[in-house]
Amino acid sequence: MAATLHDVALLAGVSIKTVSNVVNDYPHIRPETRARVEAAIAELGYQPNPSARSLRSGRTGLIGLAVPELSLSSYFAELADRMIAAAEQRGLTVLIEQTGGDRQRELDVLRSARRKMTDGLLFSALGMQQDDAELLRQPYPLVLLGERIFGGPTDHVTMHNVEAARTATEHLLRLGRRRIAVVGAHVGEVIGSAGLRLRGYREALEAAGEPYREELIGYAEPWHRADGAEVTRRLIATGEPFDGLFAFNDNLAFGAMRALQEAHIAIPEQVAVLGFDNLDDAAYSVPSLSTVDPGLPEIVETSISLLVERIAGRGPDEPQELMAGYRIVERESTPAR
Amino acid sequence: MAATLHDVALLAGVSIKTVSNVVNDYPHIRPETRARVEAAIAELGYQPNPSARSLRSGRTGLIGLAVPELSLSSYFAELADRMIAAAEQRGLTVLIEQTGGDRQRELDVLRSARRKMTDGLLFSALGMQQDDAELLRQPYPLVLLGERIFGGPTDHVTMHNVEAARTATEHLLRLGRRRIAVVGAHVGEVIGSAGLRLRGYREALEAAGEPYREELIGYAEPWHRADGAEVTRRLIATGEPFDGLFAFNDNLAFGAMRALQEAHIAIPEQVAVLGFDNLDDAAYSVPSLSTVDPGLPEIVETSISLLVERIAGRGPDEPQELMAGYRIVERESTPAR
DNA sequence: TTGAAAGCGCTAACAT
DNA sequence: ATGTTAGCGCTTTCAA
Numbered sequence: 024m025a026a027t028l029h030d031v032a033l034l035a036g037v038s039i040k041t042v043s044n045v046v047n048d049y050p051h052i053r054p055e056t057r058a059r060v061e062a063a064i065a066e067l068g069y070q071p072n073p074s075a076r077s078l079r080s081g082r083t084g085l086i087g088l089a090v091p092e093l094s095l096s097s098y099f100a101e102l103a104d105r106m107i108a109a110a111e112q113r114g115l116t117v118l119i120e121q122t123g124g125d126r127q128r129e130l131d132v133l134r135s136a137r138r139k140m141t142d143g144l145l146f147s148a149l150g151m152q153q154d155d156a157e158l159l160r161q162p163y164p165l166v167l168l169g170e171r172i173f174g175g176p177t178d179h180v181t182m183h184n185v186e187a188a189r190t191a192t193e194h195l196l197r198l199g200r201r202r203i204a205v206v207g208a209h210v211g212e213v214i215g216s217a218g219l220r221l222r223g224y225r226e227a228l229e230a231a232g233e234p235y236r237e238e239l240i241g242y243a244e245p246w247h248r249a250d251g252a253e254v255t256r257r258l259i260a261t262g263e264p265f266d267g268l269f270a271f272n273d274n275l276a277f278g279a280m281r282a283l284q285e286a287h288i289a290i291p292e293q294v295a296v297l298g299f300d301n302l303d304d305a306a307y308s309v310p311s312l313s314t315v316d317p318g319l320p321e322i323v324e325t326s327i328s329l330l331v332e333r334i335a336g337r338g339p340d341e342p343q344e345l346m347a348g349y350r351i352v353e354r355e356s357t358p359a360r
Numbered sequence: 361m362a363a364t365l366h367d368v369a370l371l372a373g374v375s376i377k378t379v380s381n382v383v384n385d386y387p388h389i390r391p392e393t394r395a396r397v398e399a400a401i402a403e404l405g406y407q408p409n410p411s412a413r414s415l416r417s418g419r420t421g422l423i424g425l426a427v428p429e430l431s432l433s434s435y436f437a438e439l440a441d442r443m444i445a446a447a448e449q450r451g452l453t454v455l456i457e458q459t460g461g462d463r464q465r466e467l468d469v470l471r472s473a474r475r476k477m478t479d480g481l482l483f484s485a486l487g488m489q490q491d492d493a494e495l496l497r498q499p500y501p502l503v504l505l506g507e508r509i510f511g512g513p514t515d516h517v518t519m520h521n522v523e524a525a526r527t528a529t530e531h532l533l534r535l536g537r538r539r540i541a542v543v544g545a546h547v548g549e550v551i552g553s554a555g556l557r558l559r560g561y562r563e564a565l566e567a568a569g570e571p572y573r574e575e576l577i578g579y580a581e582p583w584h585r586a587d588g589a590e591v592t593r594r595l596i597a598t599g600e601p602f603d604g605l606f607a608f609n610d611n612l613a614f615g616a617m618r619a620l621q622e623a624h625i626a627i628p629e630q631v632a633v634l635g636f637d638n639l640d641d642a643a644y645s646v647p648s649l650s651t652v653d654p655g656l657p658e659i660v661e662t663s664i665s666l667l668v669e670r671i672a673g674r675g676p677d678e679p680q681e682l683m684a685g686y687r688i689v690e691r692e693s694t695p696a697r
Numbered sequence: 698t699t700g701a702a703a704g705c706g707c708t709a710a711c712a713t
Numbered sequence: 714a715t716g717t718t719a720g721c722g723c724t725t726t727c728a729a
Contacts, residue, residue, distance in 0.1 A: 025476075027705095027706055027707085028706065028707065028708095029706080037715075037716090038715065038716045038717075039706095039707085039716085039717095040708085040709095040715065040716060040717080041714085041715055041716075043707075043708065044714090044715080047708085051714055051715090052714070052715085053714065053715090056714080056715080070473055070476050071473070071476070071706085071707075072415070072476060072705085072706050072707070073473070073476050073477045074411050074412075074414035074415040074420065074477070074705085074706080074707090075411075075415050075705070075706030075707040075708090075721090076706080076707055076708075077411035077707090077721095078409070078411040078412050078415050078705090078706080078707070078708095078720095078721050078722065078723085079706080079707045079708045079709080079720085079721055080707080080708060080709090080721090081721080083411065092441055093430060093437045093438075093440050093441040093444070094434065094437050094438040094441040094442075094640055095441075095640055097431065097434065097437070100430045100431050100434070100437040101430075101431040103430050103456075104429055104430040104431040104432075104458065105431075107430070107456065107457075107458055108458065116455065116474060117456070118453065118455055119440075119444065119454070119456055120444075121441065121444055121445065136407055136408070136410070137453060139362075139407055139408070139409060139410055140410045140411070248640075248641060248643075248644035249643075249644065252644060277641075277644060277645075278644055280646065281644050281645070281646050281648075284646045303431055303432055303585075304585060304614075304641075306585075306586075307585035307586065307589060307614060307615055307618050308614075308618070308645075308646075309617065309618050309621045309645075309646055311618075364721095364722055364723085365722065365723065366722080374699075374700090375699065375700045375701075376700085376701090376722095376723085377699070377700060377701080377724085377725095378698085378699060378700080380723070380724065380725095381698090381699085384724085388698055388699090389698070389699085390698065390699090393698080393699085408722085408723075409721085409722050409723070411721085411722080411723090412705090412721070412722035412723040412724090413722080413723055413724075414705095414723090415704095415705050415706065415707085415721090415722080415723070415724095416704085416705055416722080416723045416724045416725075417705090417723080417724060417725090418705085
């Protein structure tokens with residue numbers, strides 16, 4: 024039914040190889056030959072068969088993007104959106120896989136049959152742990168995203184979590200807030216977004232000579248709005264006073280602001296709130312959310328570039344670890360200085 | 361490098377065909393033969409090569425999902441999330457393509473080279489219009505989503521937009537609101553979410569004997585939070601009083617609530633707000649958002665089922681049009697009755 | 698119940 | 714600058 028290289032070659036009166044050369048922009052072709060082939064291609068509406076091409080070349084032009092979920096965590100929707108666009112610019116197509124942030128499903132993705140149809144994988148892990156680092160050693164190009172595993176066998180794109188969290192906390196301290204609640208800590212976690220951000224928080228308190236108060240630490244997993252609201256309601260219910268709140272992502276912050284307002288606590292007058300992610304929504308919440316911008320465009324560009332290099336077989340022998348920059352975005356949920 | 365059917369056959373001492381039969385769950389195989397083959401598969405870690413399989417069979421196991429964008433419109437992120445999960449249950453993989461809601465990019469998706477690597481397409485159009493219906497006639501299975509085109513040549517999954525908008529408006533009227541602003545109308549649109557929802561709004565006003573006031577109609581395109589906020593600021597600035605607000609989607613409603621609160625207008629006391637989509641976030645905004653639930657799970661299941669049937673070559677000759685149910689979800693942005 | 702052979706459409710290696 | 718050939722790994726058809 025659909026035209027093949029053979030049909031085009033027949034119509035253009037050239038060999039199949041010449042048509043292939045035209046289709047693949049091989050440089051040394053006589054202009055008139057090229058024109059004749061292109062006319063035949065247009066006449067037959069020829070489109071290359073990607074399966075045949077992949078079978079022969081070993082490349083599919085597809086790259087996998089494993090994320091916990093597209094809804095509920097807007098961060099990953101924004102990540103996917105930008106990743107698809109950035110891949111398209113390089114002639115690549117993104118295949119999204121959802122793991123639910125579940126360790127087993129993450130491991131499944133690593134060895135799934137889909138790995139035979141993608142040239143490489145961008146892997147945003149949430150359930151795997153530092154102990155699992157060696158499981159990232161796979162026979163295909165893999166770029167790790169996030170902060171669950173460091174020093175692993177693959178390229179890795181992450182950000183300065185500790186420093187960013189320290190800066191965020193310092194920001195609240197500089198605004199005169201002394202009792203700063205946390206929303207989104209994970210029990211016992213050292214490595215991982217929660218563990219690292221909590222460390223930054225502690226470092227800032229220590230540097231300022233403020234005590235670390237366990238009673239102000241709100242534990243939440245996962246990091247959805249509902250969790251932020253629930254944890255904050257509990258913090259409020261303890262009666263422990265606080266005048267600042269650092270949520271480990273924007274979703275948690277939205278939920279937290281919801282809980283504060285239910286309790287008629289004024290933001291930022293009574294409690295200043297700072298989030299993390301700078302989601303598109305952060306500018307439109309009530310009040311708008313001050314937050315840490317993790318440099319998503321940089322993360323996306325860097326990770327795709329690394330993957331493309333690895334797919335091409337280039338790049339240094341050692342795994343690369345690259346960190347995106349960050350900055351604090353001030354909005355209404357923290358008072359103007 | 362990677363094991364092939366041939367390697368497995370050699371190791372198991374059977375023919376390549378027998379291995380293929382085992383892999384594809386062909387029923388008539390002697391249990392001991394099957395066991396031997398399965399042992400060989402396990403020993404070699406054999407995984408089928410999807411390109412070879414597709415080249416031969418003509419199927420890829422991939423289906424396209426074209427949406428305007430994954431970020432900024434959470435509705436499409438939720439749609440994609442559920443679609444990926446529903447496809448997975450059927451052994452299919454979803455390939456997401458973003459069109460930006462732009463007509464030209466939508467047309468590009470219809471004829472893109474990617475259509476040769478998907479078995480069918482779920483197509484959520486926003487930029488195309490009723491006039492473009494015939495362009496949906498394509499040589500592959502296609503299921504149209506949304507309300508830009510009706511009576512086209514393909515299966516179509518949509519919802520009762522007019523009725524839902526009428527019910528929503530009636531709900532506000534029943535709450536005693538008489539001057540109900542609209543956020544999200546499109547100039548001159550008849551078919552399409554905006555056009556149909558505006559019609560439902562008008563029908564409800566007429567039935568209640570209320571005048572249709574052009575000065576209460578807020579035009580917004582696209583339907584992001586920023587647009588909802590901007591349009592509502594303008595409506596407020598006109599000084600035209602209103603005590604209800606119907607936003608044509610939840611994102612617009614979030615933006616609208618933001619603008620109302622900037623102007624110190626109390627929700628729902630002074631203005632009752634009703635959205636459309638029932639996004640996950642709607643329960644966690646401040647105030648939480650009353651909205652129309654468009655039955656996303658039903659939309660997802662229906663459209664995937666239709667597509668799977670068409671891919672299998674089944675289904676009636678005539679294109680099917682299926683409508684999901686809807687219901688009003690009452691939250692804090694409208695007063696309790 | 699299993700095997701043999703053909704060929705899907707393309708690219709890479711080599712030849713001219 | 715263009716042609717010839719082989720073969721990627723699989724499923725399908727036909728045969729046994």
